[in-house]
Amino acid sequence: MGQASTLFNGNVEQTLIARVSPTAAQREFLQSSWNTLADHLRSSLKAKHGYTISTWLQGSYKYGTLIKPVHPDEAYDVDLGVYFEWEGDEDVTPTAQQLRTWVQEEIKLFAGTCEDLKSVSEPPKPRCSRANYVRQFHIDTPVYHLNRDSDERRLACLDGTWEDSDPKAFYKWFKNAVDSGERDQVRRLVRYLKAWAAVSFDDVPQARPTSIFLTVLVTESFKKIGTLTRFIGIDDDDALIEVVRNMHARLLEDKHVQNPASDIDENLNRMNAEAWDVFAARLNQLLDIAERADVAEDEAAAAVIWSEAFSFLMPLPEAEELEVVDEESGRAVMLLPEIEVQIFKRGTTERLATHQNEVLGVLRDRDLKFVITNPHVVPQFASVEWTVRNAGGEADEASDLGHRSYGLRQLSTDEHTAYAGKHYMDCVIRLHGQVHALRRVPVVVKDMLPAERSPVRNAPWRRIKTKRRR
Template sequence: MGIAAKLFYNPEDRQDTLAYRVRPSDEQIEEQQERWNDLAEVLKNGLRDVFGKPVSSWLQGSYKFGTQIRPARTGEEFDIDLGVYVEWQGSAESGEVKPLELKDRVQSILDDYAADGANDATSVANPKQRCNRICFLGDFHIDVPSYHLDRVADLRDLATQDGERESSDPKAIYVWWKDQFEGSERDRARRLARYLKMWAALTFEAPARPSSILLTVLVADAMKAINSERLSGDDEYFAQWLVRSRKD
């Protein structure tokens, strides 16, 4: 392993590497995990009490993929995506729970949660088109997309703020990602995704920034296409990704 490679990733001196500096600290991960676990239980219980149906939750996005990065700019926050799923068999339209009714109830639960000072919440944003958002001390927020789930058919529909539903399956892309790699290769793919996401965050303003999931998929595709027989460190893999992206 060369000098440049050790600056990217070095398990013997992890705090002085790029891999360590772009990711959340262990303490931040623990704090976020404690908060989303608690919020998930509150949401599930609250929705179950109102709608009288089974309710589950599923973490998604960068936190789930293991590709979360630190905020790159002042004022930006860690982002966590926590999906909630109201379950009934059959199509979304066959149920009694309407999309806007579901999102409004999630918003109400978040408002009540934030009102309890013990929960360290700083604010609840106005409802977004595809999620509701609650912000916390520690510079992170949790986005809560709301779904109908037909567990038997393994189908999901996302509730939107305009009262419609969208076919959406965050589980499918996560399963695809996991199946691309094993062991140390998956760890490397996560690191490469974090490098790329931090580069994008420092290069582009938020509205023009490539989406996190797009960058993660690009890394997976590139790693499968790269001839890695002579590659060792993260620096060489990252350089090969840049060469390939320019050719494409």
Template sequence: MGRASSLFNGAGEQTLINRVSPTEQQREFLRTSWNELAEHLKVSLKAKHGYTISTWLQGSYKYGTLIKPVHSDEEYDVDLGVYFEWGKGAEIEPTADQLRRWVQQELVDYQPQCPTMRHVAKPPKERCSRASYEHQFHIDTPVYHLNTDTDKRRLACLTKGWEDSDPKAFHKWFRDARTGGQRDQLRRLIRYLKAWAALSFDDIPDSRPTSILLTVLATEAYADIGLALLFGVEDDDALISIIKTIHDRLNKDRSVQNPATKADEDLNRMSAEAWMAFLPRLDALLDIAQRAEEAEGEPAAALIWTEAFSFLMPLPEVDEVDLVDEQTSRALMQLPDIDIAVYTGTGDKRRFVANHRNQVAGVAKGCTLVFSIANSHILPLFSTIEWTVRNEGLDAEAISDLGHRRMGMGLLQVEERTRYQGTHHMDCIIRVNGQVYAVRRVPVTIRDVHQVHRAQQPSYTRLSIRRRR
């Protein structure tokens, strides 16, 4: 088993877990930013209002399940709880609204002192204030009262007053659910599910499952893998198992209780309409997992997983993949050839520079590349053409632009701009009724130079996938 395990969590640089996880440089920026903000809030709020202030990191960063933004308009989310401490002896108890106004104003006052903070959201959200930073990152600051006599916590909401909430209890539940290598694997599985959710609900955002919902579902489903956990389970096999368990569970009962509290708190807060739109996407994920489980070999499994993870899912280091009939050993279709026209400039000043076929050995930043299927007559009737950009390297990772995908019938040509140094891929996948018939991987090497290299003869690596009848 574990057919695509090396592409999920192998030793190579391009793995799914590496593509969805923040880099060390990104984590360091997040760490520095929230630490500096936490220290400022503790000192300044106490000086102005007299209460002892503590802070506590919570959410995905705390649990080790934070993923990169998968779209350019999204941001990393770090949750920094701000706690006002007092007990029964307090002469005057501030209201929830007062605490929220104090913290919101403190963020506004802090912004001119912090060069990397771009703005503070106005008005604040119902359950937190938000400060946005450079590098696609924001800090949410939920505000709590910590009762120093009972160690109980309650969340200050903007309009609804106090709400019972104890993020430390949830963190303790998650921390104690698994230990060692199993905890590390569980964290990876949660990141995979969060990446799927981030990609799969663009058109229906109200149906996108929350991070805490996926965390509970994955953690409770992980136990169902059973005794196999004692001997070690590959990431893709473990993911298939928990997808099956989650699908079965949610089709029986949509409610997901908070396991960390005794209160009757349903973490599934989707409306009935949003829930009905969510279920078909979950059905599709189950279908992908089942087909990946039955796939013959790594390339076939990887191509199936791209239906869930799109450009985030790395593909094997091959240039050509074709589908071969199991009985006749003949390819179902000829491989597509891709012509790439290179242009400099834009608009009226756009100028043709060079033509390439099936690879671009060297091209400057800021060029336009037009990808076209040269032998379009080979395409089967009603085939879907899928163009997927997979970016790699530090430049792309710095702004979390790891790629994008376009698809459609008759989509014989697409246009892209060269932005990041390094070797990236344009993958052209031909599907018929969802089944992959052929794949052409076009490597594009972008250099930080002004000249454009002429085409070189590529050295191809070809792989065949056997099609079961």
């Protein structure tokens, strides 16, 4: 059993899969939105142009590998294919540009009747139109010609060309690639790797791997795990470690990733040489993280290691202190940092309250300053990481799950409150890459408080100890 398996996909308050997957309310909104648009396009386009119109979901939503946006400036992407049906030997047929114009104009007309549809991207994308919705969501509508007699599909491109493209073939490949009993786990593994990509390539987006690239690699790498191991069952974190190992070895041998559903040579690795070098370096880092997590002493140690890959998305154990002790002596490697939290009226220097190691109640729209009050315990060349882990419906709705800052002996950091719920500021002290101590500061944001004042703590600390090998 993996040390951190419960935190990946277990029966606890916070799991990695829950933090990266759309909530039930978000899924309901997505489904309602695309259904309404699909119904409109099918009926309206047929009435105006006379062709039989069908629609078909494709992409991550169809495969069950969609993740929520992990940054406030990102959006969900749902792909809704629009198919104009006619036989290939018809004398007069519309051009690719005509199909694209018809669909673009119809979506713009629909936008005038749909309150949730904010705008339609203009000009349209080379291979689709885009409808931008509220709640960080857009629907891409690629347009196809479908010949049902031959079951052939052609994608209509904006430049007037037709492109051989069959999203249905890829879906069939994915569905048949692994047994039905293993498919849900493969979907989770794809989402874990997509989450890693979402937080690991902010500075070099051109090196961020595409969803289809990761889907193929994860599926192929999962199939290389021993049949007996898969039959008995393997925890998600252990499976992820094996998948990362297999991916790394496979790409080291050949970086060409063939589309398994294509009859022609279609390389899904579209990175240029510079982007590939960045991706390969970060995949090496991910492999190192996975190897260290594999030999971690306990759940807390494994979770902190995995957080190097998943940042604020990775939940930590429900504790407020993590004390690192030497395996042989049993003594703490260093004293825990004591953290003072100063509460200010937003945008001012007026201090309203001071808390120690926790904030059991604070209003929205307050400025917070976190300060290590015993800086002498922080080694001279230690790195101090401050990671905000937001939780709750409001943070989910805003796709603001957290962020991280760090620096050499960065003894303080500033934040502000925005979402109701229980959140954490996690302070990790590292020296030469090794964790020396971790302090979790819970911050409970409320809509109303009896009074904002400095509290007296009554509850005992919850402390976890983790061993560190020499």
